[in-house]
Amino acid sequence: MTDQTFAARTRKVRLANGMTLLLLENPANPTVSMSGYLWAGSWYAPSDNEALSTLTASMLNKGTRKRTKLEIAESLESRGARLGISANTFTVSLSALSLTRDMPLIISTLAEELREPVFPADELEKLKQRIIASIREDQDETRVRAYERMTQLVFPAGNPFYCHPAETVIEQVEKTGVEDLRQFYETHYGPESVVLTFVGDHVPDELITLVDQSFGDWRGPAPREVNLDETPLAPRSTRDHIQMKDKANCDIVIGHASRLRRTNPDYLAAIIANRALGQSTLSSRLGLKVRDEMGLTYGINSSFSESGIGDGPFTIGVTVSPDNIDLAIDTTLGIVDEYISGGISEEELRDEQSSFSGSYKIGLATNSGMASQIVNSELYGFGVGYIDELPAQIAALDKAAIDDAIRKYFHPEVATIVIAGTFDDNR
Amino acid sequence: MNQSFQKITEYEGITEYRLLSNDLKVLLVPRRAAPVVAFMVVYRVGSRNEAVGHTGSTHLLEHMLFKGTPTYNKQNGTQIASVLQRQGAVFNADTWFDRTRYYEMLPSDQLDLAVHLEADRMRNSYIADEDRQSEMTVVRNELERGENDPSRILDERLWAFAFREHPYHHPTIGWRADVEGVPTSRLKEFYDTYYHPNNATAIVVGDFDDDAALELIEKYFGPIPRSAHEIPPMYTVEPAQEGEIRFVLRRAGQLGIVEMGWHIPEATHPDSAALAVLDHALSAGVTARLYQALVETQLAVGATAQAYQFIDPGLFTIDATLHPGIEHQQVEKTILETIEALKTEEIGESELQKAKNLILTQMIFLRDSPFGVISVLGEAEAISDWKIFVDWPKMIESVTAADVKRVVNTYFTEDNRTVGYFIPRNSEE
Numbered sequence: 122m123t124d125q126t127f128a129a130r131t132r133k134v135r136l137a138n139g140m141t142l143l144l145l146e147n148p149a150n151p152t153v154s155m156s157g158y159l160w161a162g163s164w165y166a167p168s169d170n171e172a173l174s175t176l177t178a179s180m181l182n183k184g185t186r187k188r189t190k191l192e193i194a195e196s197l198e199s200r201g202a203r204l205g206i207s208a209n210t211f212t213v214s215l216s217a218l219s220l221t222r223d224m225p226l227i228i229s230t231l232a233e234e235l236r237e238p239v240f241p242a243d244e245l246e247k248l249k250q251r252i253i254a255s256i257r258e259d260q261d262e263t264r265v266r267a268y269e270r271m272t273q274l275v276f277p278a279g280n281p282f283y284c285h286p287a288e289t290v291i292e293q294v295e296k297t298g299v300e301d302l303r304q305f306y307e308t309h310y311g312p313e314s315v316v317l318t319f320v321g322d323h324v325p326d327e328l329i330t331l332v333d334q335s336f337g338d339w340r341g342p343a344p345r346e347v348n349l350d351e352t353p354l355a356p357r358s359t360r361d362h363i364q365m366k367d368k369a370n371c372d373i374v375i376g377h378a379s380r381l382r383r384t385n386p387d388y389l390a391a392i393i394a395n396r397a398l399g400q401s402t403l404s405s406r407l408g409l410k411v412r413d414e415m416g417l418t419y420g421i422n423s424s425f426s427e428s429g430i431g432d433g434p435f436t437i438g439v440t441v442s443p444d445n446i447d448l449a450i451d452t453t454l455g456i457v458d459e460y461i462s463g464g465i466s467e468e469e470l471r472d473e474q475s476s477f478s479g480s481y482k483i484g485l486a487t488n489s490g491m492a493s494q495i496v497n498s499e500l501y502g503f504g505v506g507y508i509d510e511l512p513a514q515i516a517a518l519d520k521a522a523i524d525d526a527i528r529k530y531f532h533p534e535v536a537t538i539v540i541a542g543t544f545d546d547n548r
Numbered sequence: 549m550n551q552s553f554q555k556i557t558e559y560e561g562i563t564e565y566r567l568l569s570n571d572l573k574v575l576l577v578p579r580r581a582a583p584v585v586a587f588m589v590v591y592r593v594g595s596r597n598e599a600v601g602h603t604g605s606t607h608l609l610e611h612m613l614f615k616g617t618p619t620y621n622k623q624n625g626t627q628i629a630s631v632l633q634r635q636g637a638v639f640n641a642d643t644w645f646d647r648t649r650y651y652e653m654l655p656s657d658q659l660d661l662a663v664h665l666e667a668d669r670m671r672n673s674y675i676a677d678e679d680r681q682s683e684m685t686v687v688r689n690e691l692e693r694g695e696n697d698p699s700r701i702l703d704e705r706l707w708a709f710a711f712r713e714h715p716y717h718h719p720t721i722g723w724r725a726d727v728e729g730v731p732t733s734r735l736k737e738f739y740d741t742y743y744h745p746n747n748a749t750a751i752v753v754g755d756f757d758d759d760a761a762l763e764l765i766e767k768y769f770g771p772i773p774r775s776a777h778e779i780p781p782m783y784t785v786e787p788a789q790e791g792e793i794r795f796v797l798r799r800a801g802q803l804g805i806v807e808m809g810w811h812i813p814e815a816t817h818p819d820s821a822a823l824a825v826l827d828h829a830l831s832a833g834v835t836a837r838l839y840q841a842l843v844e845t846q847l848a849v850g851a852t853a854q855a856y857q858f859i860d861p862g863l864f865t866i867d868a869t870l871h872p873g874i875e876h877q878q879v880e881k882t883i884l885e886t887i888e889a890l891k892t893e894e895i896g897e898s899e900l901q902k903a904k905n906l907i908l909t910q911m912i913f914l915r916d917s918p919f920g921v922i923s924v925l926g927e928a929e930a931i932s933d934w935k936i937f938v939d940w941p942k943m944i945e946s947v948t949a950a951d952v953k954r955v956v957n958t959y960f961t962e963d964n965r966t967v968g969y970f971i972p973r974n975s976e977e
Contacts, residue, residue, distance in 0.1 A: 479655050
C-alpha cells in the first residue's frame with residue numbers, strides 16, 4: 122500500500138496524434154485492467170438511426186483487414202484475455218482485463234479493431250438478427266417496459282434519454298447497411314477522441330511504447346463536443362399502464378427530468394440527498410419504510426444514474442405484487458414529499474458522509490475500480506487530482522446544501538408514473 | 549500465537565485455525581494491496597436441509613437475520629443494515645442449496661464491527677413473528693420477480709424433474725405456499741439446529757494483522773458455546789435416473805428456450821475438473837462449440853453450459869434461447885450432435901488448453917478483490933474444504949483430452965437426461 126495521492130501516482134501522456142493515456146502501477150496481482158472511451162455514442166448517430174452507434178461498435182471485432190472474427194476471438198480466448206467495446210449514450214466504452222504478459226496482445230488487438238475494421242456484410246446480418254431477437258426478448262421484461270415508457274413521456278423524441286419504441290429500433294437496425302457503418306466510423310472514430318487508462322502490474326514506459334507502436338500513426342477526425350439542451354420538468358404528473366401477460370410481479374417506475382449533470386456545482390449535494398432517500402433498499406428512507414416496515418417489495422431504489430455528460434432522468438423503481446401497486450406508489454410519494462418538506466436530518470447527513478467515505482475506499486481497492494475513477498476524472502475534465510479531493514468535498518457539505526439540492530432536484534408533483542405487469546384491467 | 553486457537557495448517561498464503569472453545573473454523577488470508585477487508589461467515593445449511601412444508605426456510609431465515617438482535621436493532625438506532633451502510637460497507641447475505649453466507653467488505657479499521665455483528669447474530673437474532681410477517685411478503689415479492697423470468701422458471705422445473713427424492717428438487721427460494729405458510733417457530737427451530745460455531749467457517753481476507761484478527765474472533769465468537777447437539781446430517785440420496793424425462797412449460801414470453809440436464813457427481817469427485825473444462829469448451833466465448841453450432845448458425849441467440857458443483861451429485865446443464873422462427877427440436881438435435889461428437893473424438897490440444905486457460909486466468913483475475921477471494925473460499929467451504937479451491941488450478945492443469953471424452957461418455961447418456969422446452973405464448977393482450 123502507498124500513501125501517495127492518485128495525482129502523484131498516475132502518469133498522463135498525450136501521444137502526438139492526440140490519444141490520451143493514463144497509467145497507474147499496482148503490482149498486487151499479475152494482471153492489468155484497462156478502461157477507456159472515445160466519443161462515438163448514440164448521441165452522434167442521426168436521429169432516425171440511433172442504433173448505428175451500437176452496430177458500429179459491435180462490428181469492430183467482427184473482422185479486420187488482417188483477421189476474421191474467429192481468428193481474433195481465438196487469439197484472445199486462448200490466453201483467457203478479455204477485450205470489450207460497447208456503445209453508450211455519448212461514448213463508446215473500451216475495456217480489457219488480462220494477465221500482464223498478455224498486454225501486447227490486448228493493445229495490438231484493440232488497435233486492429235479500432236483502426237482496421239472491415240464490417241463484413243455476413244457478420245452484420247448475423248449481428249442485426251441477434252440484436253433484434255434480444256430487443257424482442259427485453260420486451261418481455263416489466264422493468265424494461267416501464268422504464269422505456271417513462272422516458273418516452275419525460276423526454277422529447279430525439280433526446281438521447283428517450284428510448285424509442287422497440288419496433289422503431291428494430292426498423293432502424295433492419296435498414297442499416299455496411300456503408301452506413303463505414304460512414305459513421307469514418308466520421309467519428311479517431312485518436313484524438315480516445316482515452317485509455319491502465320491500472321495494474323505494468324511498467325508505464327513499456328506500455329506507452331507499445332501503445333505508440335500500435336496507434337502512433339493513426340489519424341482520424343477530431344471529436345465533436347456534445348451540445349445538449351437541458352430537458353425541463355413536465356408541467357404536470359402523468360400515469361401510464363402497460364398490461365402484460367403472466368407476470369407475478371409488477372414494476373413501477375416513477376421518473377422526471379433531473380436537470381442534473383455531473384458537472385453541476387451541486388452534483389455532490391444531490392448525490393448525498395439521493396443516498397439518504399433511496400440508494401440502498403436496506404437502509405435508505407424508501408427501503409426502511411416500503412420494504413423493511415411494510416414488506417411491500419423486495420427492491421426499491423432511487424437514482425440519478427444517467428446524470429453524467431447529459432441530464433438523464435431521476436428515477437424511483439419499485440417492484441410489487443399487483444395487489445400492492447397503489448399502496449406502494451402512495452407511500453413512496455409520501456416519503457419523498459416528507460423529505461422535501463423536512464430536509465435531510467443531521468444524523469442522516471453524517472451517516473451518508475461516513476458511508477460515502479467508506480464505500481469510496483472500497484471502490485478504489487481494485488484495479489478496475491481505480492481505472493473507472495481515473496477514466497471518469499478525465500471524461501468530465503476534472504483531472505486525476507479530483508480523486509484525491511473528492512472525500513474532502515463530500516465531508517464539507519452541510520445540511521443547507523443538501524436541502525437546497527433536495528428542493529431543486531426532487532419533483533414528485535410532476536413525476537411520470539408507469540406500471541408494467543399483469544393487473545386488474547379496471548385500474 | 550493466540551492460545552485460544554489451534555493452528556491447523558498453512559497452505560498457499562492461507563492459514564486455517566480452529567477456535568478451541570467451540571470448533572469454529574477460521575481462515576485468514578492477508579492481502580495488503582488496499583486498506584479494505586472482507587469478512588464472511590459460511591453456515592453449512594442451505595435448501596438441501598429442507599423438506600416439504602418448510603421449503604425456502606433457510607432463505608427466509610437469512611432475511612430474518614437482518615431484523616435485529618438485542619444489540620443491533622432499529623429501536624436503538626443500530627439496525628444492522630444502517631450500521632453497515634454508515635461505514636460504506638458492501639454487505640449482504642445469500643442462500644443456496646448447500647450453504648448460507650453472510651458477508652461484509654469494509655474499510656480495514658472496521659473489521660471489529662463486522663466480526664462483532666456476525667458473532668452477535670449467530671445466536672442472538674430475534675426471529676420475531678411480527679418481523680416474519682412483513683419479511684415473508686418481501687421474500688414473496690422476490691419469488692414473484694423470479695417468476696417473471698421464463699428462463700428461471702424453466703431451470704427451476706428442470707431441477708424439480710431431474711431430482712425426485714433429493715432436496716435439490718426444490719428451489720432455494722422455496723415453494724410459494726411454504727414461504728407464505730411456514731410458522732415462525734419452524735424458522736426458530738432451523739436457527740437453533742444449524743446456527744452454531746461448529747457448523748460455520750469464518751473467513752477474513754484483506755488488510756489486517758493476523759493476531760489482531762484472531763483476537764477479535766476470540767473476543768466475539770469465543771463465548772458462544774458449541775451446539776449441544778450434533779448437526780443433523782442430510783442423508784437423502786437421489787437414485788439413478790432410469791430413462792429420459794421430458795417436459796414443456798407454456799406461458800407468455802417472446803423467445804423459446806431449450807434446457808437439458810444430466811446428473812453428474814458431487815464437487816469432490818475426481819471428474820469435476822474434466823466437467824469444468826468441458827463446460828468451458830462448450831460455451832465460453834465465441835470460439836466455443838455451442839456458440840459455433842447454435843449462435844453462429846443463427847439457431848439460437850445464446851447458449852450456456854454449466855457443470856454445477858455441490859456437496860451431493862448435481863447437474864450439468866445446457867440451455868439455448870432460440871432465434872425467432874426456429875423449432876425447439878432443431879436446437880435440441882444440434883446440442884445432442886455437439887455432445888455426440890465429443891464422445892467419439894477427443895478435443896484437440898489447443899482447444900483443451902484454451903478451456904483450461906479461461907478457467908486459470910479467471911482464478912487470477914478474482915484475486916484483484918478481497919471479495920473475489922472470499923467468495924470462492926466460502927463456496928469451497930460450503931461444499932467441502934477451502935483447499936479444493938487452492939488445488940483447483942492443479943486439477944484443471946491435469947485434465948487430458950481423454951478425460952474429457954471419458955466424462956462425456958460416462959454422464960451424457962439418454963437415460964440420465966432431462967429435457968425441458970419453454971414454448972412462449974404471445975405476451976401482449
